[in-house]
Amino acid sequence: MIGNFLDQFWSLTFGGLSLGFIYILIALGYTMVYGVLRMINFANSEIFMVGTFATIIVVRDVFKFTQASEPATGFRLVLILATALIFSMLVSGVLSMLVEIVAYRRLRRMNSGVLAPLISAIGVSMVLAESVRILTDSRPVASPRAMEKKFIGQFFDAGIRIDNTIIVISALILFAALMTFVNRTRMGKAIRAVSMNPNAARLMGINIDGVVSATFLVGGLMTGAAGFFYVLKYENTASNIGFELGIAAFTAAILGGIGNIKGAFYGGLALGLLETYASFFLGTQWKAVTVFVVLVLILYTRPNGLFGEALTQTRA
Amino acid sequence: MINLRDKGAEIWESQGRLGRIGIALSGVAIAAALPFMGGTILNTPIADYESVLVYPIAMYVLMAIGLNIVIGKSGLLDLGYVAFFAIGAYTMGLLGTKTDLNTWEILPIGIAMAMFSGIILGVPALKLRGDYLAIITLGFGEIVRIVALNLGALGRSEGIINIPTPPAIFGIEYRFDSHRIYYWTLLVLILFAIWMVRRLSVRRAGRAWESIRQDEDAAELLGVPTFKYKVWAFVLGASVGGAAGVFYASKTLFIAPDNFTLQISILILACVVFGGMGNIWGVILGAVILGYLPDRIRFLSDARLLVFGLVLVIMMNLRPDGLLPRKKREKAIVKKDAS
Structure with a gap:
């Protein structure tokens, strides 16, 4: 068993890394909204699901790929991937803003506590998941293969697959862009201000509604990108995938300390690797249990997650 | 908007002892008569009306009352309540098929199992906040389902079949198709749960929960043993869920992990x-509506x-505090000061 594990260590690690980066991007959707509103964005998982379908629409309906067609190469391939990525991000980002307007805005203005928005977000996610389920006839949808999945290199014994490489590199770029946005721009500063103290931020003349909308937009953009990477890696989707990945990504956000962007990064990576190793040793069916046991142990020793700030302090 | 909750409370408070007994009895009588209303507008197309009354409606009401102790009374957000329901149901399934014990003997065991798992989960989890x-709790709910799905002893995805119905008690026989009998039994369980919650609410435990919900730090500083009462709320909630689970398994005769998904917790x-939240009548009304609605609109089938x-x-946007919100005590105090 251990010998096997060492043999496969690097290929498992590469798979785990790319899964981890998908988790990171979804976890950013949760953690950004949580940082600003102190609320769990329950609909984020369905925003991810819609993102995966947006990618498939681009590949299948815009570029007319079928299961039988030849994989694209060269410039055409880059064009297809870029279009699909940008389209998924935009669809998810705009949808995320709409979700905020429908499910949160009115309740936020009424100061109605945490639970009422939670239920209305659950309602929105039911509407999204059910609409897509009806449209797809409850069947999983396979994505035509637009890119041939070659090995582009060798690392020890493991081949490095091109799709995993693309995921890791583009997710790193997106993450860096997000960090720059939050730390360097005016809107990013406003987001940080609202997340520290909404009342003081309002007194300083910050438009809270605008900031919240921007936060949902950015979270949705990241989640949409995750939808694209998911289809690139697994080449299929269904109306009910949001749930499982959403829970995992939410766990990742908690693991790193929710509300903390860097926390989502390390939490997502840790979770992706942990899940992959755990499925190897215990079988895929026990991976969720392992993840939760680790989560409980970490929260028990570090109640604010690995990188979290003390919630009680920021709340006051 | 008219405040139904305050209107109801006003009527109730203006009545003498006799009037209150009258209101309570007529309420119970209406609830008990529901199985006979199958021919009226209440009827559910496609699904059998009387079995809808048992599950989901009555079962949801019972579980919602249990969850209300945890969320509504003490403000602890529990997203894995289905775990206790599943533990009760699997206790019934295992003991009912492997031993000679009958439903009534297993009921306390199932409740004890649910309470015990409530302690196991609650003691570490309740040290955390919000x-x-x-x-x-969400993870716990999933773990229970995954364990049931993967352990051979629990029947994996096939679940447990041939669970016995409850034996006759006080001359009442339980046949698997006599939904009314099950409904009335559940009604008794619900009344017992309501009684328990109402008694606890006006005593020390209820006051402790209320203070924890409003401000845990202040409660702790004033000497309320908050951790102890949080675990109590959790365990009492679990016991109601466990009871519902035992009875559910004994009614459907067949359980599988698919019956205990996160969707139930969320529902x-x-x-x-x-x-x-926090008002037991509102919670019951909510459970009746949300249990009934999907079956009433079944003609929409897919949608x-x-x-x-x-x-x-x-509904949440129109009435964020729910249909029948809890009494606005703070508002009442402000009004008194003003006058």
């Missing part, structure tokens, strides 16, 4: 928030969960 508690949570989601969004 949203972390939510994710830990019960929705019942509590939709009806009006019924979509409509259900829309209803949740619209």
Whole structure:
């Protein structure tokens, strides 16, 4: 068993890394909204699901790929991937803003506590998941293969697959862009201000509604990108995938300390690797249990997650 | 908007002892007469009306009352309530098929098992606050389901079949198709749960829960043993869930991990928030509506969960405190000061 594990260590690690980066991007959707509103964005998982379908629409309906067609190469391939990525991000980002307007805005203005928005977000996610389920006839949808999945290199014994490489590199770029946005721009500063103290931020003349909308937009953009990477890696989707990945990504956000962007990064990576190793040793069916046991142990020793700030302090 | 809750409380408070007994008895009588209303507008197309009364409606009401102790009374967000329901049901399934014990003997065992797992989960989890508690309980609910799905002793995905019906008690026989009998039995369980919650609410435990919900730090500073009462709330909630589970297994005769998904936890949570957190009558109303609605609109077949989601969004936006919210004590105090 251990010998096997060492043999496969690097290929498992590469798979785990790319899964981890998908988790990171979804976890950013949760953690950004949580940082600003102190609320769990329950609909984020369905925003991810819609993102995966947006990618498939681009590949299948815009570029007319079928299961039988030849994989694209060269410039055409880059064009297809870029279009699909940008389209998924935009669809998810705009949808995320709409979700905020429908499910949160009115309740936020009424100061109605945490639970009422939670239920209305659950309602929105039911509407999204059910609409897509009806449209797809409850069947999983396979994505035509637009890119041939070659090995582009060798690392020890493991081949490095091109799709995993693309995921890791583009997710790193997106993450860096997000960090720059939050730390360097005016809107990013406003987001940080609202997340520290909404009342003081309002007194300083910050438009809270605008900031919240921007936060949902950015979270949705990241989640949409995750939808694209998911289809690139697994080449299929269904109306009910949001749930499982959403829970995992939410766990990742908690693991790193929710509300903390860097926390989502390390939490997502840790979770992706942990899940992959755990499925190897215990079988895929026990991976969720392992993840939760680790989560409980970490929260028990570090109640604010690995990188979290003390919630009680920021709340006051 | 008219405040139904205050109107109801006013009528109740203006009555003497006799009037209150009258109101309570007529309420119970109406609830007990529901199985005979199958021919009226209440009828559910496609699904059998009387079995809808048992599950989901009555079962949801019972679970919502249990979850209300945890969320509504003491403000602890529990997203894995289905775990206790599953533990009760699997206790019934295992003991009912492997031993000679009957439902009535297993009921206390199932409740004890649910309470015990409530302690196991609650003691570490309740040291955490707010949203972390939510994710830990959610994970617990999933773990219970995954264990049931993967352990051979629990029947894996096939579940447990041939669970016995309850034996006759006081001359009442339980046949698997006599839904009315099950409904009335559940009604008795519900009344017992209501009685328990109401008694606890006006005593030390209820006051402790209320103070924890409003401000845990202040409660702790004033000497309320908050951790102890949080575990109590959790365990009492679990016991109600366990009882519902035992009875559910004994009614459907067949359980599988698919019956205990996170969706149930979320639905019960929705019942509590939709009806009006913290107010037991609101919670019951919420559970009745949310249990009944999907079956009533079954003619929409494919779109019924979509409509259900829309209803949740619209209702929460119109009445964020739920249909029958808890008494606005703070408001009442302010009014007195002003006058």
